[in-house]
Amino acid sequence: MTMASSAPQDPRRTGRYVYATAVFLLCAWVLGPLYLLFVNTLSSPEAVNSFPKAYVPEFNFESIEFFMEFAGMTSALWNSIKVATLTMIMSILVGAPAGYALSRFEFKGKETFRILILLTRAFPLPLLALPLAVLFIRTGLDDTIFGLALVHTTLAVPFAVLITFSLFSGIPMELEEAAWTLGCNRLTAFIKVVLPLILPGITASAIFAFVISWNEVFAAAVLTIENRTLTAFLLQNLDTSALHLKFAGGFILVVPALIFIFAVRKYLFAMWGIANR
Amino acid sequence: MAEIKIKNVAKNFASYQALNDINLTVSDQEFMVLLGASGCGKTTLLRIIAGLETATQGEVWINDRRVDHLPPKDRGIAMVFQNYAVFPHLTVFENIAFGLRMHNHPSAEITKRVHRTAELMHIERLLKRYSGELSGGQRQRVAVARALAMEPDVILMDEPLSNLDALLRLEMRAELKGVLAESKTTAIYVTHDQVEAMSLADRISVMNQGRIVQASDPVDIYRNPAEKFVAGFIGNPPMNFLVADKRPDGRWTVGGQPYDGPSCAENTLDFAIRPEDVVLAETGIKAKVNVVEPLGAHLLVTCDVNGAQFRATLDSDANIGRGDTIALQPQLDRIRWFNPSNGMRQSLEKNDV
Structure with missing residues (x-):
């Protein structure tokens, strides 16, 4: 060992150090804030506001309990779930057939269509939210779960289309054709062959849509007043709250999204791997 | 009885003419090989017979019935694909049974037929496996068994052996010939491999640039090429x-x-x-x-x-x-x-x- 350390540095070892450092920094970048959020949420209000900070959670649920009893909190949580679920269903119902069409059929303007789908993401939401608010007030969609879900669906649909497009493209056409020669029509072949193969991916992209809606705050804040979602509700109330409550609010927001993403991580990586085709 | 008649079939892809006035009759129980270099239109012709592609013009008749307007499922055909197309979410048993279930055969009949064709293709021991657990050769056997279990009038094969390694290809080739002769099915087989074509075919249709240059038995094609193209294509060296x-x-x-x-x-x-x-x-x-x-x-x-x-x-x-x-x-x-x-x-x- 002494010989090895006195010898000139092996470039492979240097490479390994750089690699390890990079991995550490990237992990710290993601996990550090999450850990601090976790510690401060599960600490007593006194501990959060005192100095020096604790780095080990006390498992004090005071802040969380306070939060759950906060007026309007549960209804906001419930609204968030409803909006996100509706977004999830609508974006798959719209996105999956579009993805199938993009993957299986040749039609005029196909490439333009693909680019247009991406372009919808080029408009900053504030630009859209105000005209939308006016439009929604005129049509009576303002401050409704459905109206907000509609906006979130437009945000989630591009992802749903591109993700399902690559999922469908990953299923060889021959499988469908084989099913046709074996007695299926287009629909039964889809149900019996394509759907079982793509279902995990569809689930992943549905949950992705759910998370997009869950985390969206701007449209939610502009378009709802009474029926606030959790993000809008927290944005409105946390500003003036004590530090420990801010932590608790953040924690409640982050955890469901984290759980969802963790549950479908395998598919997310898979579809991102092929989504940039 | 399954005679296939192809009358004046042409196919255009945009401005490109893939098939040009194809006329071909394949008689009952005949093993017809479509032979040609890649891009000659042989696969397109097969897919038109299968109903996976629509001809720009012309007619396809199977058993004195015009089928070119029918979907694949109503043509009495079964197809074996180049990349096997074994359903990955189903076991070998369910793969072979797939078509029979779609045609609502009684379950006792399905079990009987699956076991019979599996035995024929020597895959009885694999019936519970999924396609991911099979080798290329085994997948090919499943694909052929799935087609045979349908007891189709016509079996269509699109380069079924081209993804196998040389030794396995030789073995499967002989086996395929035996099994198909036994089943008394009319077969159309697409390949670019002239040795495969020679050894399997009752008759070979040599194709070039979207037309059939010569359709005859293998020895006649070899001895009496109708065109210089065939003479320069068949034989190694030609x-x-x-x-x-x-x-x-x-x-x-x-x-x-x-x-x-x-x-x-x-x-x-x-x-x-x-x-x-x-x-x-x-x-x-x-x-x-x-x-x-x-x-x-x-x-x-x-x-x-x-x-x-x-x-x-x-x-x-x-x-x-x-x-x-x-x-x-x-x-x-x-x-x-x-x-x-x-x-x-x-x-x-x-x-x-």
Whole structure:
């Protein structure tokens, strides 16, 4: 060992150090804030506001309990779930057939269509939210779960289309054709062959849509007043709250999204791997 | 009874003409191979028969029934795909049973048929496995079993062996021929491999640039190519071509030697002979040896005859080296003549081959 350390540095070892450092920094970048959020949420209000900070959670649920009893909190949580679920269903119902069409059929303007789908993401939401608010007030969609879900669906649909497009493209056409020669029509072949193969991916992209809606705050804040979602509700109330409550609010927001993403991580990586085709 | 008639079928992809006025009849229980280089339209033709592609014009008849407007499921066909297309989410048993279930056969009948075809293809032990747990050869067996279990009128195969390694391909080829002869099914088989085509086919349709150049039995295709294209495509190495000039007496000069040939208006013809149909002789076509490849049973000798490449497979005892000049004598009844202007074979008047 002494010989090895006195010898000139092996470039492979240097490479390994750089690699390890990079991995550490990237992990710290993601996990550090999450850990601090976790510690401060599960600490007593006194501990959060005192100095020096604790780095080990006390498992004090005071802040969380306070939060759950906060007026309007549960209804906001419930609204968030409803909006996100509706977004999830609508974006798959719209996105999956579009993805199938993009993957299986040749039609005029196909490439333009693909680019247009991406372009919808080029408009900053504030630009859209105000005209939308006016439009929604005129049509009576303002401050409704459905109206907000509609906006979130437009945000989630591009992802749903591109993700399902690559999922469908990953299923060889021959499988469908084989099913046709074996007695299926287009629909039964889809149900019996394509759907079982793509279902995990569809689930992943549905949950992705759910998370997009869950985390969206701007449209939610502009378009709802009474029926606030959790993000809008927290944005409105946390500003003036004590530090420990801010932590608790953040924690409640982050955890469901984290759980969802963790549950479908395998598919997310898979579809991102092929989504940039 | 399953006779297939293809009448005037053409297919255009945008401005590109993939198939051009195809007429073909495949008789009952016949094994027809569509042979051609990639891009010649053979797979497109197969897919039109299957109903996976729509012909721009023309008719497809199976069993005296016009089927070109019907979806694949109503044509009485089964297909084996190049990449097997075994459903990955189903077991081998369910894969083979898939078509039978779609046609609502009673379950006892399904079990019986699945076991029978699995036995035929030697995959009984794999019935509970998924396609991910199978080798390429096993997947191919499942794909064939799935098609056979349907007991179709016609079985269509699109290069089914091309993804297998050489040894397995040889084994599957013989097996496929046996199984299909047994099943008495009419078969259309697409391949670019001429050895495969020769060994399997009752009849071969050689295709080139969207048309059928010649449809005949393998030996006839080999011996009597209808066009220069077929002569240059079939055989490994393919036929040799030399320029023949007409002499005043009506005979033809080839490599300095006079030969009897067709009497026709042309002043030059292409003289064609297979490499194995020439022998070393005292006098004959003068050839300068460029490469000698010993192949065990034969020597493959590549020579130069008046600037044209000429290959001969000679006896391996022949003592020939690079740079030698040899005289080659063709076997007279194996000489074929082609018209250089249109590539068609020029028949001799007397025996009219």
